[in-house]
Amino acid sequence: MQITIPNNCPCCNYTLETINEQLFCRNPLCDAQVFKKIEHFCKTIGIKGMGPKTLEKLSLNDITEIYFLDQKEVEIALGSARLAEKLFQEIELSKSAKLSVVLQSFSIPLIGSTASEKISGVVNHVSEITETKCKEAGLGDKATQNLMAWINSELAELQEFLPFSWTSASKQQAKEYLATVCITGKLKTFKTKALAQKALEEGGYKVVESVTKSLDYLVDEANDNSTKRQKADSYGITIISNLDKFLKKEI
Numbered sequence: 001m002q003i004t005i006p007n008n009c010p011c012c013n014y015t016l017e018t019i020n021e022q023l024f025c026r027n028p029l030c031d032a033q034v035f036k037k038i039e040h041f042c043k044t045i046g047i048k049g050m051g052p053k054t055l056e057k058l059s060l061n062d063i064t065e066i067y068f069l070d071q072k073e074v075e076i077a078l079g080s081a082r083l084a085e086k087l088f089q090e091i092e093l094s095k096s097a098k099l100s101v102v103l104q105s106f107s108i109p110l111i112g113s114t115a116s117e118k119i120s121g122v123v124n125h126v127s128e129i130t131e132t133k134c135k136e137a138g139l140g141d142k143a144t145q146n147l148m149a150w151i152n153s154e155l156a157e158l159q160e161f162l163p164f165s166w167t168s169a170s171k172q173q174a175k176e177y178l179a180t181v182c183i184t185g186k187l188k189t190f191k192t193k194a195l196a197q198k199a200l201e202e203g204g205y206k207v208v209e210s211v212t213k214s215l216d217y218l219v220d221e222a223n224d225n226s227t228k229r230q231k232a233d234s235y236g237i238t239i240i241s242n243l244d245k246f247l248k249k250e251i
Contacts, residue, residue, distance in 0.1 A: 037107045038063055044105035045097050047090045054078065054087070063106075064161040066091060068193045070184070071209065072226050081227070088209045099126060099168040106158075108150045110143040119147070120168035126155065127166070161194050163207075177206040180215050181240075184229055185222035189244035196243055203247050211237070219243050 006023070009016055014027035025033065035055065041063050042050035050066075057077045060066065069091070075084040097105075100120035104113050118137040123129055129151060134144040159166060181200055183193055190196040196219070197207045211218060211231040218232040219240045232239060245251045 034061065038066075040107050041105045042066070045094045045101060047087075047094050049083065049087045049090055064158070064194070067095075067161070067163055067209075068197070069209070071228060072184070075227065085210065092209055095163045097164060099123075099166060102126075102164050102166065103147075106150065106154075109146045110140070111147050111150075115139055115143050115147075123168055125167050126151075126159075160198065163197075178204040179206070179217060180208050181205045181217045181219060182208050182211055182215055182228060182232075183219040183243075184211075184226045185220055185224050187219075187243065188221045189242055199243075199247055211235070217246075219246075 007016060008014065009025035009027065009030060009032075011032040012025065012027050012030040014025050014030060016023045017026055018024075027033070038060055039052055039055060042055070047066070058069070058074065059077075069088075071084055071088055074087060075081045078084055078087070098120070100113075100116040103111055103119070103126075104116040115137075118139060119129060119134060122133050122137045129147065131144055131148060134147060139147070183196060187193065187196055190199065200207050205217075208215065211228045213235050215232065215235070215237050217238050217240050218228060220226070220229050220232075221241055221243060223229075223241065229239070240246045240251075242251060
């Protein structure tokens, strides 16, 4: 039986590349590749409950979307408020991951647990990683090239939208915040939740995903009686109906 070698990726139809008798799809937007990268990230960073079946239900398109999920929407997707709450607790815990774990979670070729531990042993922060530091850590030429290429092409955007400290310190120094803030529902004063979170963090606030008794503010510009809003009201938490005015100290 003659086997026909495919010319295009069966998932995205992108032209395949042959290297050492192996076929590779080089399309960075290929759905299959994106899904596997998100799955690897969740497993490595330690988000329990975020396996393949859950990821399929959530229909994520990018790693950063994990940290901007809406709990009510997740409840609907999973069909369980309890599972959604547990998942958000796991996502919150993942934010404290140290640099060696964060680096190996991004599917950088040749940057697995060993290489990540090596480079994290010679730097205190991701911004300190250079070719010289890679050499000092004992990384090979190819691994160094891959890591530096990732830093030059993807790191800036990831740092902007992912809530990690990006430090190699196993015990991170506690940071003081003005208050803790949670966001629910659609926003009116910011285009996306990512931009709203960035503005809050730059203003000295800590953004969290869950409503607990220790929460200081809940941003609810849509006022759609969400589960988070109901919890916040029951705990007597202050509600922010206009985030832009809040940040400008106008309310």
